[in-house]
Amino acid sequence: MQQIKVLIAEDTKEARDLIVEGLQEYSILRTGKPDLFRIDKTEKFEKAINFLDNSFRDKSYYEIFFCDIDFTESGGRRDAGYDLIEKAFEVCPLTKICTYSGQFHGKDLWEKYEFLKHNGLIVHTMDKSHSEGGTSEWLINNIDDLVKKVNEERVYFELWYNHNLVWEKIKNQKINLENIEKFDEIHSNLQTITALLQRKKQFDADIVLFRLIIQLYHRCLEIFVTGDKTDTEIFNESKNNKKNVYPFVKDIIKEKDFDLSYNDKRSFLHKICSFSPTEIYRYGHIINWYRNGSVHPQKKFSPEFGNVIFSNLTLALYVLDNKKEIKIENIKSGLKSFGNNSFKDLRDLIEFIEENY
Numbered sequence: 001m002q003q004i005k006v007l008i009a010e011d012t013k014e015a016r017d018l019i020v021e022g023l024q025e026y027s028i029l030r031t032g033k034p035d036l037f038r039i040d041k042t043e044k045f046e047k048a049i050n051f052l053d054n055s056f057r058d059k060s061y062y063e064i065f066f067c068d069i070d071f072t073e074s075g076g077r078r079d080a081g082y083d084l085i086e087k088a089f090e091v092c093p094l095t096k097i098c099t100y101s102g103q104f105h106g107k108d109l110w111e112k113y114e115f116l117k118h119n120g121l122i123v124h125t126m127d128k129s130h131s132e133g134g135t136s137e138w139l140i141n142n143i144d145d146l147v148k149k150v151n152e153e154r155v156y157f158e159l160w161y162n163h164n165l166v167w168e169k170i171k172n173q174k175i176n177l178e179n180i181e182k183f184d185e186i187h188s189n190l191q192t193i194t195a196l197l198q199r200k201k202q203f204d205a206d207i208v209l210f211r212l213i214i215q216l217y218h219r220c221l222e223i224f225v226t227g228d229k230t231d232t233e234i235f236n237e238s239k240n241n242k243k244n245v246y247p248f249v250k251d252i253i254k255e256k257d258f259d260l261s262y263n264d265k266r267s268f269l270h271k272i273c274s275f276s277p278t279e280i281y282r283y284g285h286i287i288n289w290y291r292n293g294s295v296h297p298q299k300k301f302s303p304e305f306g307n308v309i310f311s312n313l314t315l316a317l318y319v320l321d322n323k324k325e326i327k328i329e330n331i332k333s334g335l336k337s338f339g340n341n342s343f344k345d346l347r348d349l350i351e352f353i354e355e356n357y
Contacts, residue, residue, distance in 0.1 A: 001031055002154070003038055004036060004063045004064060005060065005063050006063070007055075007064075007088075008042070008066045009041075009043075009045070009051075009065070010068040010100060011043045011072075011076065012073055019041075019066055023036075023039060024037075029140065030147075040062075044074055045071050045076040052084070053091075055091060059161070061094070061095060062095050063095060063157075064095070064098065065096070065097045066098050066100045066126070067084050067085055067088070067097060068081050069099060069109060069113070079112065081099070081101065085121050093160070093198065094153060094160055094194070096123050096146050096149050096150055098122075098126055099124075124142070124149075155309065155334060156197050157330070158328065158329070158330050158331055159193075159197070161327045162313065163194065163312075165326070166220075167187055171183070171187075186220045192216060193216050196213060206305070207302055210308050211295075211303055212294075213308050213311070214287070215291055215295065217287065217312065218268070218291035221272070221284060221314070224318060224319055225272050233274070235266060237274035238269075238270040238271070241273045241276075241277035242273060244277035245273050245277055245278075248279050248281055248285075249282050252285075272285065275318070276318075279352065280314075280318060283314040283352075286310070286345055287310070287311050290311065304338060304340075306343060306345070309346060310342060310346045310349055313326060313349055323357035326357075328350055
């Protein structure tokens with residue numbers, strides 16, 4: 001089982017010690033060793049902010065955050081924990097934020113608590129005023145729920161990490177004013193994808209959700225490869241590159257059908273061919289096939305989670321200069337669980353990344 005990074009912000013020593021002891025007991029119970037969790041802890045609001053800032057700087061994000069609400073015992077505000085929750089969500093929206101407090105029942109705190117929980121910032125509530133709040137079994141059961149959520153979403157962390165790499169590369173480019181709005185759309189799309197995946201279980205309609213996410217990735221890639229090129233530039237460059245890229249897709253498309261993609265219309269395929277005459281064209285071409293299957297039901301395309309992951313990795317492959325930064329460890333280990341129909345495409349893409357970068 002992979003180590004889990006935990007932050008505890010709690011202004012009473014007894015409560016901090018209780019959580020730490022519970023984590024260590026859980027670790028021994030589940031793994032036989034006491035080091036399943038890497039724990040940072042503090043009683044101070046300001047120190048908790050520093051921990052969160054450092055995790056953002058180092059790209060070493062907390063997977064679980066136990067947060068008190070009332071920090072008056074350490075000289076802070078009664079509702080300071082809400083600021084920490086918002087900060088933690090801003091740093092990493094996939095962090096499992098757990099309130100560890102009994103004060104949220106208070107009239108002055110309840111409304112904000114309900115707002116944060118309704119909007120998905122608080123994913124778990126541990127009530128210190130609970131009648132069983134001090135028992136080992138109660139604590140172990142709560143930790144177990146959080147660990148299960150973390151393990152279910154490990155792949156999401158890699159997708160989100162790749163999103164950040166893509167966005168950092170894009171925002172550091174010199175772009176003209178006309179493209180600022182388009183690049184902001186990429187950022188918005190990536191944020192939407194993360195939010196949709198977080199709430200996947202609430203939708204109970206995976207195929208609909210995956211169709212939408214694939215279309216968002218397709219749009220992000222289209223914006224990026226187009227840049228500030230004119231239609232004429234795109235057409236001419238793609239015409240010059242066409243013979244170079246066809247060998248990369250000849251196993252999945254007949255040459256006569258490939259020619260049909262290069263008429264006077266400046267299609268998505270024109271744009272990715274114009275961008276690069278290398279083998280990465282193949283993976284952009286497959287995303288386009290996914291997207292068309294998502295938009296046109298008659299193509300009888302049933303998207304799987306593997307198609308979503310493939311789209312994430314392809315966008316990173318196109319955007320990033322240093323392809324070695326792309327996260328694939330958990331994706332690779334879970335390859336067979338992401339869907340049989342997408343298995344081959346995703347396996348081939350992972351092998352391409354590993355062999356070439």
